[in-house]
Amino acid sequence: MNSKASGDLQIMLENARDYDTLEVTIFLRGEPAADALERSDEDTAAPAVEGIKAQAAAEQQGLLDYLSAASASELTVDDAVAVPKVQAVDTSWVTNSISARVTPDILRQLLERDDVLTVDVSRTVDIEELLDDRSATRTTRKTRATSAPADDAADSPPTPTWSVQRINAPMLWQLGITGRGVLAAVIDTGVNYHHPDLKSQMWNGGASYPKHGYDFASEDTDPIDEAGHGTSCAGIVAGNGAKGQGTGVAPEATVMALRVGGQERNYWKAFEFAIDHGVRVISMSMSWKYPNNPNYTGWRRACEALAAARILHANSIGNQGDQPSIYPVPYNIATPGNCPPPGCIPCRPRSGKDVRDRVRCD
Incomplete structure (x- = not known):
């Protein structure tokens, strides 16, 4: 051995x-x-x-x-x-x-x-294992580009959803903090960039990336959503309420769509792409669960690179907190959430072999 x-x-x-x-x-x-x-x-x-x-x-x-x-x-x-x-x-x-x-x-x-x-x-798992909200409907690669909602703008100003109001986002908007000028990458199942609430918010990738991002799963420049999950998450980030309901906490932010599929290293490639193209925020509502054996060394290093690049990385941590028999502590928190914060670097072992060593920071 x-x-x-x-x-x-x-x-x-x-x-x-x-x-x-x-x-x-x-x-x-x-x-x-x-x-x-x-x-x-x-x-x-x-x-x-x-x-x-x-x-x-x-x-x-x-x-x-x-x-x-x-x-x-x-x-x-x-x-x-x-x-x-x-x-x-x-x-x-x-x-x-x-x-x-x-x-x-x-x-x-x-x-x-x-x-x-x-x-x-090199690990690859079914994308359904990684999503932290599986309510989205799966569509096929051939039909996903045809699923744009009707483009009928609301007649009145958008009403913020309950969740947006709950965190007092409108109070920040009154101070001029709306996300304007901030590029946020949504790393997920892609984004439906035709959606009325999002189409004016999408990143202009120029001639190299005309469809607002990259698809690492298919290795092409079309990250259109094939499941609905990524579009929902992009709406939470920057949905501007053109359809009547303001879902986005930063409704003037710009969204970069990065589709990754179920291959672990595609996420790290997406991080590199985001860093290289000036992203300031990453939103990722997908995580690697304990039974799928995430590579903790790789995830820790990738998150440290994002921190060094001064990128704010917001990531879900799974919904397994009530299943201790399958997800024992600290594995009930999904990766990369169970990688330690950058502030713990001086006291963190760098072997990356056991997550229990890395979540403890004396």
Whole structure:
């Protein structure tokens, strides 16, 4: 048993055939985001981000060179079939990690490298497992772009919903705090950017991102909502009440739509996209639950990168507080909510192996 491999990965490796390929995420030892947080000041978001990128790139270079060389090798299965030993290499600077599909012999070599902290399975789960409100209706990829509500604006000023009034948001509006000039990324199932309450609020991504964001699940530039959940959440952020009810707490904020699907590393890619495009707020009402074995090292590092970039990250924590037999404390709080706040950095172990070590901060 190699202590660098997660439990799930150890089982897969023990049962893998020589020609199997395993999709893994390799975490380097360095902590660029945490280091940036410890040395940064409040007004130095851009230098902090550049520092994270530079440090991650430098620390990943040796491993990337190794994977590049190994990708030229193949494992012969029979006369007609040969399997590349390394495929689909991708990097993440917010988590200082590299993902790849590798054969068991390459994985064993990775586990022996001094620059590797841990290696885990690259996780993908059903999107329904991640949503913290499953009342939204699922639609198909082919039909999702046709579901725009009728564009009939209300005749009278919008009435704030009970929830908006409950938190006294209208009092802030009277002070001129409406979200104007603030770019908020909604990381979710996408956003129906045709919705009357949202269409004037959507981010202008120019020619590169004409549909107001990116779809990391399908790897295209159309993040139209296919489930309804993301649109509902975007409405809570910035719904302007064009249909008569003001659902948004910041009705003049701008919304960037980032659709992620059920692959864990897509969330970290969405974080990178948000940072690179000037987002100031991230709203994410999806979380990784304890039974799905979230990678705590990756989530902690990603959240530290957001903090270093001076991004306010609001995230749901699941609805499992009343199910202690399935979600024992502290796992009743879903990830990334059970990653510690940036203020705990000086006393937080950086191994990332046990969430119970990281939620305790003496």
